[in-house]
Amino acid sequence: MEFKQKRLTNGLDVIGEINKSAKSAAVGFFVRTGSRDEAQQINGVSHFLEHMLFKGTEKLNAFEVNKAFDRTGAQFNAGTSEENTVFYAAVLPEYLIEVTRLWAHLMRPALRNEDFNIEKNVIKEEIAMYKDTPSFDVLDRCRRLHFDEHACGNSVLGAEESIDSLTVEQMRDYFARRYVPDNMMLACAGNFDWSRICLTLEEACLSWQGHAAARKLEHFGGSKKKERIEKTNLVCEHICLISPCVSAQDPRRFAASLFAVIVGDSVGSRFFWDLVDKALAEVATMQFSPMDGTGALVSLLRCSSKNVPKVRDIIGDIFHDLSKDGITEDELRKAKNKVLSALVIKNELPMGRLLDLGFNWIYLKQYYTIADDVKAVKAVTVDDVNSLIEQFKPGDFTQFSIGPARNE
Amino acid sequence: MEFKQKRLTNGLDVIGEINKSAKSAAVGFFVRTGSRDEAQQINGVSHFLEHMLFKGTEKLNAFEVNKAFDRTGAQFNAGTSEENTVFYAAVLPEYLIEVTRLWAHLMRPALRNEDFNIEKNVIKEEIAMYKDTPSFDVLDRCRRLHFDEHACGNSVLGAEESIDSLTVEQMRDYFARRYVPDNMMLACAGNFDWSRICLTLEEACLSWQGHAAARKLEHFGGSKKKERIEKTNLVCEHICLISPCVSAQDPRRFAASLFAVIVGDSVGSRFFWDLVDKALAEVATMQFSPMDGTGALVSLLRCSSKNVPKVRDIIGDIFHDLSKDGITEDELRKAKNKVLSALVIKNELPMGRLLDLGFNWIYLKQYYTIADDVKAVKAVTVDDVNSLIEQFKPGDFTQFSIGPARNE
Numbered sequence: 002m003e004f005k006q007k008r009l010t011n012g013l014d015v016i017g018e019i020n021k022s023a024k025s026a027a028v029g030f031f032v033r034t035g036s037r038d039e040a041q042q043i044n045g046v047s048h049f050l051e052h053m054l055f056k057g058t059e060k061l062n063a064f065e066v067n068k069a070f071d072r073t074g075a076q077f078n079a080g081t082s083e084e085n086t087v088f089y090a091a092v093l094p095e096y097l098i099e100v101t102r103l104w105a106h107l108m109r110p111a112l113r114n115e116d117f118n119i120e121k122n123v124i125k126e127e128i129a130m131y132k133d134t135p136s137f138d139v140l141d142r143c144r145r146l147h148f149d150e151h152a153c154g155n156s157v158l159g160a161e162e163s164i165d166s167l168t169v170e171q172m173r174d175y176f177a178r179r180y181v182p183d184n185m186m187l188a189c190a191g192n193f194d195w196s197r198i199c200l201t202l203e204e205a206c207l208s209w210q211g212h213a214a215a216r217k218l219e220h221f222g223g224s225k226k227k228e229r230i231e232k233t234n235l236v237c238e239h240i241c242l243i244s245p246c247v248s249a250q251d252p253r254r255f256a257a258s259l260f261a262v263i264v265g266d267s268v269g270s271r272f273f274w275d276l277v278d279k280a281l282a283e284v285a286t287m288q289f290s291p292m293d294g295t296g297a298l299v300s301l302l303r304c305s306s307k308n309v310p311k312v313r314d315i316i317g318d319i320f321h322d323l324s325k326d327g328i329t330e331d332e333l334r335k336a337k338n339k340v341l342s343a344l345v346i347k348n349e350l351p352m353g354r355l356l357d358l359g360f361n362w363i364y365l366k367q368y369y370t371i372a373d374d375v376k377a378v379k380a381v382t383v384d385d386v387n388s389l390i391e392q393f394k395p396g397d398f399t400q401f402s403i404g405p406a407r408n409e
Numbered sequence: 410m411e412f413k414q415k416r417l418t419n420g421l422d423v424i425g426e427i428n429k430s431a432k433s434a435a436v437g438f439f440v441r442t443g444s445r446d447e448a449q450q451i452n453g454v455s456h457f458l459e460h461m462l463f464k465g466t467e468k469l470n471a472f473e474v475n476k477a478f479d480r481t482g483a484q485f486n487a488g489t490s491e492e493n494t495v496f497y498a499a500v501l502p503e504y505l506i507e508v509t510r511l512w513a514h515l516m517r518p519a520l521r522n523e524d525f526n527i528e529k530n531v532i533k534e535e536i537a538m539y540k541d542t543p544s545f546d547v548l549d550r551c552r553r554l555h556f557d558e559h560a561c562g563n564s565v566l567g568a569e570e571s572i573d574s575l576t577v578e579q580m581r582d583y584f585a586r587r588y589v590p591d592n593m594m595l596a597c598a599g600n601f602d603w604s605r606i607c608l609t610l611e612e613a614c615l616s617w618q619g620h621a622a623a624r625k626l627e628h629f630g631g632s633k634k635k636e637r638i639e640k641t642n643l644v645c646e647h648i649c650l651i652s653p654c655v656s657a658q659d660p661r662r663f664a665a666s667l668f669a670v671i672v673g674d675s676v677g678s679r680f681f682w683d684l685v686d687k688a689l690a691e692v693a694t695m696q697f698s699p700m701d702g703t704g705a706l707v708s709l710l711r712c713s714s715k716n717v718p719k720v721r722d723i724i725g726d727i728f729h730d731l732s733k734d735g736i737t738e739d740e741l742r743k744a745k746n747k748v749l750s751a752l753v754i755k756n757e758l759p760m761g762r763l764l765d766l767g768f769n770w771i772y773l774k775q776y777y778t779i780a781d782d783v784k785a786v787k788a789v790t791v792d793d794v795n796s797l798i799e800q801f802k803p804g805d806f807t808q809f810s811i812g813p814a815r816n817e
Contacts, residue, residue, distance in 0.1 A: 022430045024753045024779070064686075071677040074746025076754060093750050269479035278472075338482025342501050345432045346484060350758050371432070 004368045005195045012183035013206050015199060016362055018190050018354065026097040026191035027351040029089030030104055031359045034179040036155035037083045038216060043167055045159015046175045048081040049124050053172070054088065054107050056116040063116070066107065073100045076352070081157055084293050085363065091352040094192045098201050105205035108180060117169040125165070128158045135232070135239040135403050136301065143241035143401035149224045152217070153295065177211065184213035188359040191351030218294030221245060229402040237283070238309050238404035242300040242316075244395045249291035249364040255377045256385040257296065261289040262336040263328050263386070264319070265300055269335065271319050272300075281308045281315065293364065298395055306405055320396025327387035340378055345371065412776045413603045420591035421614055424770055425606060426598050426762065434505040434599035435759040437497030438512055439767045442587040444563035445491045446624060451575055453567015454583045456489040457532050461580070462496065462515050464524040471524070474515065481508045484760070489565055492701050493771065499760040502600045506609050513613035516588060525577040533573070536566045543640070543647040543811050544709065551649035551809035557632045560625070561703065585619065592621035596767040599759030626702030629653060637810040645691070646717050646812035650708040650724075652803045657699035657772040663785045664793040665704065669697040670744040671736050671794070672727070672803075673708055677743065679727050689716045689723065701772065706803055714813055728804025735795035748786055753779065
């Protein structure tokens with residue numbers, strides 16, 4: 002493994018981890034932009050823009066973009082979150098330059114009126130589908146409630162109204178402000194030739210100009226509000242709980258990951274044994290969501306209406322016990338094994354490695370080897386986790402529920 | 410990479426491909442049994458039995474099984490198909506022996522009455538969920554129609570009636586006949602110590618005895634029947650097409666895979682350009698399904714009711730053009746790139762490698778390196794694919810449709 006890094010003269014960061022024994026290579030553009038960077042009236046523009054990048058450039062239409070990916074045999078995709086928009090592909094090493102050149106070309110899209118108008122309907126259908134899926138809807142609503150007025154609570158897909166009123170000029174303006182070299186980076190992982198990657202990007206990206214506006218970074222304590230809405234067609238109760246936690250930059254992020262596994266991994270966690278194994282809830286999971294300058298613990302539960310009071314009591318007991326007695330050595334040991342095997346297995350594939358490599362650079366401007374991360378996970382102590390519990394009080398959460406009408 | 414192979418004295422095959430540069434290891438038991446090995450009255454027993462293996466042994470209950478996996482941090486799962494039942498796990502190398510010993514122990518389950526009765530309801534819920542999902546239901550019904558009376562058309566989940574009437578004694582009998590050493594094998598991939606794996610299996614598995622009844626192997630031409638049923642709650646038409654193809658043992662399987670990609674890959678295929686890109690169908694894919702002694706090409710389509718006649722005509726045109734003019738050099742080149750990158754990327758991870766390694770052994774009793782498979786894909790010619798079209802006539806298919814009532 003060899004790490005390489007270069008900043009082009011226009012500010013675009015390029016990084017790569019070369020693994021000569023890999024049989025494939027992965028490449029991705031990471032754009033530091035997402036729904037938290039959107040004003041309310043353009044909410045959803047980051048995700049919509051991600052779709053538009055596949056509609057082509059001045060030189061290629063959507064048909065030709067498709068054909069161009071096809072030629073490389075790439076496994077490719079893109080994704081938008083609250084904070085990042087990522088475009089990535091995995092290919093055989095001999096196609097890496099071709100697919101990198103293609104991505105670089107697509108990063109300067111035509112954003113044609115007619116494509117924009119057609120794609121708007123696709124986005125609206127996606128919003129409708131999410132609204133109809135209570136497990137997504139409850140998460141979106143709980144984030145909004147937890148982050149109150151702050152942009153961290155913005156929905157990634159946006160609202161039907163904001164998408165409806167969005168103009169292509171607003172999107173072009175957003176693009177011009179956010180897809181600038183010092184707000185983007187390119188990462189490579191696997192088996193590739195570093196100097197050829199650098200040459201390719203200098204040819205393709207050096208004309209990009211502009212500087213990004215800074216993102217507001219503050220830590221949020223969360224609203225701790227509780228709300229519930231009813232939907233007549235539902236059978237189950239869907240519950241989301243969010244409490245504040247450490248940020249993506251915080252060294253305690255490893256302890257926070259382990260805490261979430263101990264409390265809410267899909268098997269073998271406290272939620273699992275007390276709720277799922279007892280058949281009181283069908284789903285009960287917790288995830289640590291590290292963000293730029295802030296962080297959250299997000300729990301999702303699904304149970305039958307009649308079990309809601311019992312589930313509520315048991316969740317109360319679990320958090321009460323944690324704040325009173327903390328976690329145990331045995332729990333921490335098991336959680337470390339799970340986190341370490343997931344970490345190592347994910348990073349073994351260039352595609353998985355790319356994402357960790359890129360996000361470490363986006364959030365920390367640092368290169369960490371897999372061994373560095375393994376060491377950091379192993380070093381976490383019971384006291385580290387218990388201090389997090391003491392400081393962040395995970396039992397003191399924002400709660401949103403969606404369920405059927407109650408017969409009370 | 411180093412390949413190892415050993416047959417224990419009771420007939421259990423053990424194989425492994427050692428990759429000292431891998432960071433993880435994967436292990437799996439492959440049982441050569443599935444729904445095609447079931448008589449009608451016990452249809453679904455293979456899949457039900459797969460569930461029961463997690464309920465424990467004489468020494469461990471379900472709770473303890475869960476705890477035991479937990480300790481290793483394993484990413485583990487199991488799956489049942491028409492022909493195979495596979496139990497697998499990926500772990501850090503230091504936990505491979507522990508998880509292998511655990512799987513070996515679970516391969517001799519207690520099959521307790523009370524567990525059987527509780528799990529029966531879980532299976533029935535799974536069947537109900539599948540029946541409610543038209544894209545699964547149409548595939549199950551089309552397989553039955555295509556394979557006519559033959560066991561290859563058996564549903565993996567079984568029917569509600571066969572599960573209802575199934576007794577634990579019938580399951581124990583099926584287990585005793587099918588989970589015998591010469592009908593099972595163990596495979597390992599990644600970073601592991603071959604001699605320790607062999608020692609572990611000799612300790613854990615040498616007491617297993619018995620011989621499996623042979624499986625009936627015949628090639629099926631398929632019924633070529635056409636059927637349609639209506640469901641009042643549906644909005645879309647769901648269509649499944651099945652035509653015969655080469656078997657998992659046939660050297661032409663690589664040409665068949667490439668043909669399916671050319672006709673029905675999810676992007677860039679003939680189906681994609683003529684149906685999906687034209688917005689006539691939302692889904693239009695074809696997959697090659699190689700089986701023991703036979704094989705099939707399986708296409709799945711979803712479209713609005715009003716587009717059914719147009720979709721039918723275009724499918725007719727696509728197969729007509731293929732039988733008249735065959736595929737092109739350009740199509741084959743692109744399909745090879747896709748198949749090769751998917752093959753190499755999948756096999757890069759020990760977990761993915763395990764499955765190819767195991768299935769090559771199950772079907773061919775052969776070890777093929779990734780390089781062997783890459784070479785075989787590269788060697789396929791336009792003539793190879795066109796000969797398959799000529800022999801198997803993919804336009805002459807069995808068809809099952811599920812859709813809303815027609816207003817005619």
